[in-house]
Amino acid sequence: MARLLTSGDIKSLSRGLQITPTKKWGQNFVVDANTVRRIAAAAKLDGEDVVMEVGPGLGSLTLALIEIARRVIAVEIDPKLALALPTTVAHRAPEEHERLTVVETDAARIKPEQMPEPPTALVANLPYNVAVPVVLHALEQFPSLRKGLVMVQAEVGDRLTAGPGSKIYGAPSVKMAWYAKARRAGSVSPNVFWPVPNVASGLVAFERIESPKANRVEVFGAVDAAFGQRRKMLRQSLKTWAGDRAEAVLDRAGIEPTRRGESLDIAEFIALADAKEAEGETAPRPQEA
Template sequence: MARLLSSSDIRSLSRGLGIQPTKKWGQNFVIDANTVRRIAATAGLDEDDVVMEVGPGLGSLTLALIEIARRVIAVEIDPKLALALPTTVAHRAPEEHERLHVIETDAARIRADQLPEPPTALVANLPYNVAVPVVLHALETFPTLDKGLVMVQAEVGDRLTAGPGTKIYGAPSVKMAWYAKARRAGSVSPNVFWPVPNVASGLVAFERHESPEANRKEVFGAVDAAFGQRRKMLRQSLKSWAGSGEAADEILRRAGVEPTRRGESLDITEFIALADAKETL
C-alpha cells in the first residue's frame, strides 16, 4: 500500500524541489491524506480503470489513485513537478509505481495520441479558472471516459450541475449535459489545501451517457449565443448564430420554442431542437 503524503511531506518536497505554489497555474496542493482517500473512494474506480489525473502536483492524490486503478496517466503542466512525480511515487508506492505514466502538457489542449492508452476515468483537483474547459475538452477528446470526479471551486461545481431556470444555469451546465449526467458529490474544506484558498471547493461527479444524434458544433453555437446575451429574448440573442432576425424567428418556430423565452429556460433537448431546425432551413 502506498504511503500517502502528509502536510509536512508536502512542504518538505516543495522545499527540496525549490517549488512555491503559483497562482499562474492555480496550484493549491492537498495536504490531507483523509481527503485524498475520500476522493479516490468517491470516484468509484476499480482495478480495470485507466485514470487520467489532471494536475497531480506533488502526488498527494496520485498515490491514492495508484492503489486502485490499473494505470494512472498524470497530466502536469509544471515541468518541475512532472519530472519529480515518478520519483516520489516510486519511493512511496514501490509495488505500484510502474502503473504511473506522466505527461508534461496543458490538459486543456491534450490530444488522444499523447496518451499510452485510452482513459476510462477523469479524476482531478482543478484550478477554478480552467476547470470547465479542461473537463469539456477531456470529454470531447476521450470518448472512452465514462466517469469522473473533479474537485473545483464550489461555484464552478454549481454551474456544471445546475438545471434550467436557475441563476447559475449557463453554457457550462448545458455543455456538460450534452456529454454526461453530473452531480455535486460533496464539499471540501479550504484547510486541506496549501496554500489555503480564499474560495470554497466542492466535488463534482459525472457519468457519461450516449451523446445526442445532433450537430454538436451548431448546438454549442446556439448555447454560446443564447448565454452570451442571457438577458435578451431568444429572438434577439440568436440573431448572429442564425444569420438574421428572420432566420432566428423561423428556427425558433420550427423548434417549437417561444421567441420570447431566454436561454436560461432551455434544456439540452431544446438547444438540440434549435440546431436541428437550423439545418432544415
C-alpha cells in the same frame, strides 16, 4: 499500500524542488490524507480503470489513485512537478509505481495521440481558473471516458450541475449535459489545501451518456449565443448564431421567441440546432447571374 503525503511531506518536497505554488497554474496542493482517500473512494474506480489525473502536483491524489486503478496517467503542465512525480511515487508506492505514466502538457489542449492509452475515468483536483474548459475538453477528446470525479471551486461545481431556470445555469451546465449526467458529490474544506484558497471547493461526479444524434458544433453555437446575451429574448440573442433566420428557426423548433436561454434544457438546444439545419436545407437558393 502507498504512503500518502502529509502536510509536512508536501512542504518538504516543495522546498527540495524549490517550488512555490503559483496562481498562474492555479496550484493548491491537497495536504490531508483523509480527503485524498475520500476522493479516491468517491470516484468509484475499479482495477481495470485507466485514470486521467489532471494537475497531479506533488502526488497527493496520485498515490491514492494508483492503489486502485490499473493505470494512472498524470497530465502535468509544470516541468518541475512532472519530472519529480515518478520519483515520489516510486519511493512511497514501490509496489504500484509502474502503473504511473506522466504526460507533460497542457490538459486544456491535450490530444488522444499524446496519451499512452485511452482513459476510462477523469479524477483530479482541478486548477480553479481552467476547470470548466479542462473537463469539457477531456470529454470531447476522449470518448473512452466513462466517468469522473473532479474537485473544483464550489461555484464552478454549481454551474456544471445546475438545471434550467437557475440563475447559475449557463453554457457550462448545458455543455456538460451534452456529454454526461453530473451531480454535486460533496464539499471540501479550504483547510485541506496548501496554500489555503480564499474560496470553497466541491466535488462533481459525472457519468457519460450516449452522445445525442445532433450536430454538436451547432448545438454549442446556439448555447454560446443564447448565454452570450442571456438577458435578451432568444429572438435577439440567437441572431449572432442564426442571423435573420433566428425567428424561423425558433418557430420550427417549437420554442417561443420571447424565452431566454436560461429556460432551455439540452433537448431544446438540440432542437434549435436541428431546426437551423432544416431551415438551411429549405432556404431558397440564390439565383445564378
